Amino acid sequence: MSEITNSADYAHNYKKEKINVVAIVGPTACCKTKIAIELAKLLDGEIVSADSMQVYKGMDIGTAKPTAAEMGEVPHHLIDFLEIDKEFSVADYVKMAKECIFEITNRGKLPFIVGGTGLYVSSLLNNINFAEQKPDLELRKILIKKLENEGADSLLAELASFDEKMAKRLHPNDTLRIIRAIEIYKATGITMTEHIERSKNEEPIYNSVILGLSYRNRELLYDQINKRVDKMLDAGLIDEAQRVLASDCSKTAMNAICYKEFASYINGQCDLGAAVENLKQQTRRYAKRQITWFRKDARVNWVFIDDYFDFEELLRVCAGIIKF
Numbered sequence: 001m002s003e004i005t006n007s008a009d010y011a012h013n014y015k016k017e018k019i020n021v022v023a024i025v026g027p028t029a030c031c032k033t034k035i036a037i038e039l040a041k042l043l044d045g046e047i048v049s050a051d052s053m054q055v056y057k058g059m060d061i062g063t064a065k066p067t068a069a070e071m072g073e074v075p076h077h078l079i080d081f082l083e084i085d086k087e088f089s090v091a092d093y094v095k096m097a098k099e100c101i102f103e104i105t106n107r108g109k110l111p112f113i114v115g116g117t118g119l120y121v122s123s124l125l126n127n128i129n130f131a132e133q134k135p136d137l138e139l140r141k142i143l144i145k146k147l148e149n150e151g152a153d154s155l156l157a158e159l160a161s162f163d164e165k166m167a168k169r170l171h172p173n174d175t176l177r178i179i180r181a182i183e184i185y186k187a188t189g190i191t192m193t194e195h196i197e198r199s200k201n202e203e204p205i206y207n208s209v210i211l212g213l214s215y216r217n218r219e220l221l222y223d224q225i226n227k228r229v230d231k232m233l234d235a236g237l238i239d240e241a242q243r244v245l246a247s248d249c250s251k252t253a254m255n256a257i258c259y260k261e262f263a264s265y266i267n268g269q270c271d272l273g274a275a276v277e278n279l280k281q282q283t284r285r286y287a288k289r290q291i292t293w294f295r296k297d298a299r300v301n302w303v304f305i306d307d308y309f310d311f312e313e314l315l316r317v318c319a320g321i322i323k324f
Contacts, residue, residue, distance in 0.1 A: 018207045019105050020324045023050070023113040025121055025294050026213040027287035029224040030305060033066050035213060036114040037074050038315050043322065046075040046104045048097050050115030050124070053256040055082045055093075059244060061237045062258030064228070077104075085248045089180065093120045094128065101206075118293035119177075125208050128196055136183055143179045158182060163191035171289065176251050209301070209322050212294055216304040225283050229276065232258065242266055257282055 022045070024036045036047055049055070053063040057080055066076060077100045082088055097113070097120075104111040113121060122128075147155055152172040159181055160167035166181050181192040188195075215221040229237075241262040244253070254260060261282055265275035294300055301321050308314040 018205060019101060019111070020207045021101060021111045021113055021125070021209075022322055023121055023125060023208055023210040024115075024213065025050075025118070025210060025300065026116060027221060027290040028064070028116055028283060029221065029228045029287070030213040030215070031311075032114055032116070032213055033064075033070065034311075035211075035315065035318055036112050037066075037070055039319060039322070040074040040110070040112050042319055043110050044108075045110035045112045046077065046107075047112045047114050048100045048104070049076065049078045050093075050097070050113050050117050050120045051079075052088070052090075052093070052117040052120060053253070054079050054115070055088055056080070056084050056253050056256075057082065058084055058247070059240070059253065059256060059259075061232050061235050061240045062244070062256060064232075084244065084253050085250050087176070087250045087252050089252075090119050090123050090177070094124050097124050116290050118290060122293075122297065125204075125206055125210070127203075127205050136187055139183055139186060140179060143182060147175055147179070152178070155179065155182070163193050165193045166191065173255060176255070207324055208299070209324070210297065210299050211318055211321060212300040212302040214291060214302060214304060215306050217306050220306050221287060222284050225287060226280050229280050229283065233276065238262065238272075257286055 022039070022043075024032050024039075026032060039045065040047055051063065053059055054065050055078060056063070059065075060080075065079060071079070078093070078096060101111045101113075113124065115121065143155065146158075152175050155175065155178045156167050156170065156172055159170070159178055162185055163181060167178075170178055170181070172178075184195065185191050215224070237258065241259045244256075244259045245263055245266060258279060261279040262275050264270045265272055303314070303318055303321070305314060308317065
């Protein structure tokens with residue numbers, strides 16, 4: 001590859017030579033961070049987070065951010081840079097992650113996209129160009145009022161009336177993306193699904209190897225989730241949740257698991273045991289949704305942690321899959 005002096009130059013030249021990237025995906029509590037760090041050390045890489053909540057400052061324990069020691073081993077990007085009151089969209093992520101990938105590649109390093117936010121990963125790797133449509137603030141106020149008065153299901157039903165495919169993809173709790181999909185249609189007359197389909201006709205810019213980490217035995221995954229919640233509690237999750245819930249959170253940040261589940265406990269409406277069990281249950285459900293999302297992508301090379309004797313064997317298998 002000829003020398004390219006900056007990320008903008010690289011962006012203009014991607015059609016001549018596609019960019020190699022590794023993505024490490026899968027449900028929560030499957031040691032994605034640990035595997036990614038070791039692989040990045042082996043293959044001279046840098047890590048770009050694909051976690052929609054690790055972008056926020058002050059949300060450290062509940063989002064399972066890499067520790068300072070872990071981030072000292074390998075450069076990490078798109079972690080802990082955004083104030084909690086700021087919104088952050090998938091379009092924002094794709095734009096910033098693409099810049100990170102260009103810069104990492106320009107330094108001669110291998111980019112690793114690591115995280116469990118499926119929409120972020122697929123939108124990035126599929127080179128989706130989101131509609132550059134500024135929010136209609138008056139319409140947004142109306143939709144937020146409808147959300148408050150009638151609930152998320154009413155918004156989802158409105159979206160389904162003109163974009164059934166997108167309505168089926170979005171969870172009722174994902175109110176920010178539901179509202180955005182409605183806004184885009186009303187502003188452009190084109191559904192979000194159609195915008196995405198049009199983007200898929202563009203030339204891909206990445207050679208991607210995707211590793212999916214999970215457990216073959218679902219009960220082992222759930223056990224790991226339960227243990228991780230217990231460790232978070234020992235690390236001070238309750239105090240962090242109180243700070244987060246007392247702050248002026250954006251709607252994006254409030255979607256994070258590990259905080260809203262403690263609201264009833266903090267308000268004295270339930271005991272700690274009930275709040276913890278609710279958190280474990282919601283995290284298990286989230287893991288199931290993550291698995292469902294990633295299983296739809298035939299490019300994912302699944303590696304089941306419980307198939308291997310120890311971490312070293314698991315690491316060797318993962319490293320052997322990464323070939324360009």
